[in-house]
Amino acid sequence: MKLMEGSEAIAEAAIAAGCQFFAGYPMTPFTELLEHFAKRLPDEGGVCINAESELEAVGMAWGALATGARAATGSTGQGLSLMQESFSEITLAELPLVIFNMARGQQDYYQSTRGGGHGDYRHIVLAPMDIPEAVELTQLAFHLADKWRNPVLVYGDYLLAHTHEAVNVSPISFDGELPAKDWALDGSLGGTGQSRLVSPLGFEKTGRESPGIEAHLRGISAKHAEISATEVRVESGYCDDAETVIVAFGPPGKFVRYVVTQLRAEGEKIGYVRPITLWPFPTEAVAAAADGATRVGVFELCAGQMIDDVRLGVLGRAPVIGIGGISTDGSGFGVGPLLDVEIIRDRVLALHRDLPLPSLPDNDRSF
Amino acid sequence: MTSTNTELKVIGQQLPDLLLTAHHHMCAGCGEPLALRGCLESISDLGLSQRTIAVAGIGCYTSFSMTTDLDLVQALHGRAPSVATGVKRMLPDSIVYTLQGDGDMVNEGLQEVLHAAARGENITCVLLNNGVFGETGGHMTATTVLGQRTKNSLEGRDATYHGFPILIGDLIAQLEGAAYVARGSVHNAGSVARTAKMFRRAFETQMRGEGFSFVEVLTMCPTGWFIPTIEGPQYMQDTLGEVHIMGELKVDGVIHTTEELHAQNVLKAAEMEKALARGGIDA
Numbered sequence: 131m132k133l134m135e136g137s138e139a140i141a142e143a144a145i146a147a148g149c150q151f152f153a154g155y156p157m158t159p160f161t162e163l164l165e166h167f168a169k170r171l172p173d174e175g176g177v178c179i180n181a182e183s184e185l186e187a188v189g190m191a192w193g194a195l196a197t198g199a200r201a202a203t204g205s206t207g208q209g210l211s212l213m214q215e216s217f218s219e220i221t222l223a224e225l226p227l228v229i230f231n232m233a234r235g236q237q238d239y240y241q242s243t244r245g246g247g248h249g250d251y252r253h254i255v256l257a258p259m260d261i262p263e264a265v266e267l268t269q270l271a272f273h274l275a276d277k278w279r280n281p282v283l284v285y286g287d288y289l290l291a292h293t294h295e296a297v298n299v300s301p302i303s304f305d306g307e308l309p310a311k312d313w314a315l316d317g318s319l320g321g322t323g324q325s326r327l328v329s330p331l332g333f334e335k336t337g338r339e340s341p342g343i344e345a346h347l348r349g350i351s352a353k354h355a356e357i358s359a360t361e362v363r364v365e366s367g368y369c370d371d372a373e374t375v376i377v378a379f380g381p382p383g384k385f386v387r388y389v390v391t392q393l394r395a396e397g398e399k400i401g402y403v404r405p406i407t408l409w410p411f412p413t414e415a416v417a418a419a420a421d422g423a424t425r426v427g428v429f430e431l432c433a434g435q436m437i438d439d440v441r442l443g444v445l446g447r448a449p450v451i452g453i454g455g456i457s458t459d460g461s462g463f464g465v466g467p468l469l470d471v472e473i474i475r476d477r478v479l480a481l482h483r484d485l486p487l488p489s490l491p492d493n494d495r496s497f
Numbered sequence: 498m499t500s501t502n503t504e505l506k507v508i509g510q511q512l513p514d515l516l517l518t519a520h521h522h523m524c525a526g527c528g529e530p531l532a533l534r535g536c537l538e539s540i541s542d543l544g545l546s547q548r549t550i551a552v553a554g555i556g557c558y559t560s561f562s563m564t565t566d567l568d569l570v571q572a573l574h575g576r577a578p579s580v581a582t583g584v585k586r587m588l589p590d591s592i593v594y595t596l597q598g599d600g601d602m603v604n605e606g607l608q609e610v611l612h613a614a615a616r617g618e619n620i621t622c623v624l625l626n627n628g629v630f631g632e633t634g635g636h637m638t639a640t641t642v643l644g645q646r647t648k649n650s651l652e653g654r655d656a657t658y659h660g661f662p663i664l665i666g667d668l669i670a671q672l673e674g675a676a677y678v679a680r681g682s683v684h685n686a687g688s689v690a691r692t693a694k695m696f697r698r699a700f701e702t703q704m705r706g707e708g709f710s711f712v713e714v715l716t717m718c719p720t721g722w723f724i725p726t727i728e729g730p731q732y733m734q735d736t737l738g739e740v741h742i743m744g745e746l747k748v749d750g751v752i753h754t755t756e757e758l759h760a761q762n763v764l765k766a767a768e769m770e771k772a773l774a775r776g777g778i779d780a
Contacts, residue, residue: 151587177586183608183612189576192570193552196550201587322547
């Protein structure tokens with residue numbers, strides 16, 4: 131065990147998973163992740179490029195992936211907005227990109243799960259609640275990306291990036307053999323008639339069977355349906371007889387779990403669901419928890435985004451009510467006063483007792 | 498059988514080693530296949546076929562991604578130099594080149610190629626410059642020259658309204674990371690041969706690990722220029738060729754200005770005329 135900042139632990143976990151290439155552009159609160167890759171990857175025989183823009187960072191990762199290397203990029207949601215065109219196409223090129231979003235709060239739920247890019251594409255989205263789980267899910271991200279030849283996004287935030295915890299980072303082996311990267315390019319096949327093409331367009335080299343764009347897109351859509359059916363990860367507790375169920379993800383999910391556990395000890399019939407994969411969303415777990423419940427609360431640090439997926443899971447079984455909200459520090463980058471055990475407890479109890487929600491706490495506006 | 502008395506003599510292989518088929522989707526009179534031939538033949542001639550990875554942008558030339566017999570990454574419009582950077586950094590012993598048009602490189606992806614050059618990225622970027630978006634049907638790009646008519650500059654490019662063209666080769670030559678920069682053309686046999694030499698020098702620069710190399714090739718686009726096919730080469734010389742001056746813009750760290758290259762070209766043309774007057778170059 132070693133005391134590490136979350137950013138360092140995530141970078142170390144990526145390196146433990148065999149990540150050989152990283153490119154990024156500094157942006158709070160993602161910057162320290164880039165710093166750790168820049169410091170550590172060369173020691174490991176890898177490459178970290180301080181790209182001149184997010185557009186270039188994702189392009190560089192694309193090239194590294196095409197050679198079969200494990201490669202990643204990242205930013206905050208704002209920087210990821212710039213990368214979306216490439217994310218769409220990398221998904222269509224079936225390249226196993228790992229993306230880190232060290233987000234400013236939870237405002238990027240839509241971006242992560244719907245995407246800001248074009249076309250029918252999906253990323254697996256893993257949302258760790260703390261640094262030990264981030265270490266595990268970062269390694270899982272590389273595994274799943276290779277397993278499905280599909281981008282995987284790790285949703286972090288200011289708290290994960292900047293707090294320290296004692297963690298053990300060592301390589302994790304996951305079940306199941308990964309498919310061979312028989313599509314990767316090394317330049318050795320030129321002039322043999324067997325050269326390879328890594329393309330999002332659904333075309334193959336002349337003379338070889340080519341699915342064409344329609345069949346290619348349908349194939350990817352079928353793959354996404356399979357991921358959706360098999361890769362859901364979720365934690366829930368106390369839901370069997372719960373009158374009130376609270377859904378929350380990431381570090382706020384850990385706060386909610388703590389509050390609900392406390393209230394259970396006091397005899398309140400409250401349960402929680404913590405989605406670990408945001409896509410595929412644990413629709414069935416949410417539906418099961420809502421069965422028999424009187425109300426479902428959604429605690430998220432944004433105006434209300436995941437609540438849409440919760441409603442799709444609950445499907446009218448119970449009213450779904452947002453009990454979170456926008457809360458930032460004075461800079462807009464960090465954690466606001468809403469992420470506080472006492473404040474969350476008051477809001478959960480107000481919902482549970484059908485009382486009006488307390489007003490949102492304001493930050494002190496100082497930088 | 499042909500009706501001519503002259504015996505036909507095969508003077509060269511028609512299909513380059515690195516093309517899977519001679520078939521392509523380009524319009525009649527397009528200069529891109531000629532430029533691509535120069536590039537691919539240089540790779541085979543230098544014995545690089547089995548260590549080269551290509552990265553293609555989006556334009557008419559994208560259809561060659563399927564027919565080029567090299568490992569190839571299909572990139573987005575504008576993004577090829579970054580993708581090539583990722584490839585090269587993972588496989589430093591490979592030879593990596595990009596293929597982009599002027600819309601792709603000088604409009605959409607200008608910063609990518611400049612940054613790759615400034616980093617001295619040990620790759621070769623190839624620009625097929627015809628001064629228009631050929632694929633969309635002849636629209637103005639950042640290299641369209643003043644007075645050139647396009648579908649969105651119908652009366653000709655006007656500096657006061659559309660701004661000035663970017664001379665990308667000249668710009669890249671200024672960057673310290675750029676080791677070799679040249680601008681060729683394919684509008685006549687002499688320039689095709691000269692351009693082939695530029696490709697070879699660019700790849701040799703990369704083989705020696707000297708840094709960024711750049712070959713711009715002026716290509717005909719009679720369809721996008723709205724002129725008869727046969728007029729393509731002359732139009733190219735009179736419009737693009739007068740502004741984007743052909744020649745080696747940077748060799749061994751020495752930058753040659755547009756004015757120098759122009760003077761060299763005038764001298765060469767005069768020598769050529771004299772030689773022809775004497776009865777040909779071999780006379």
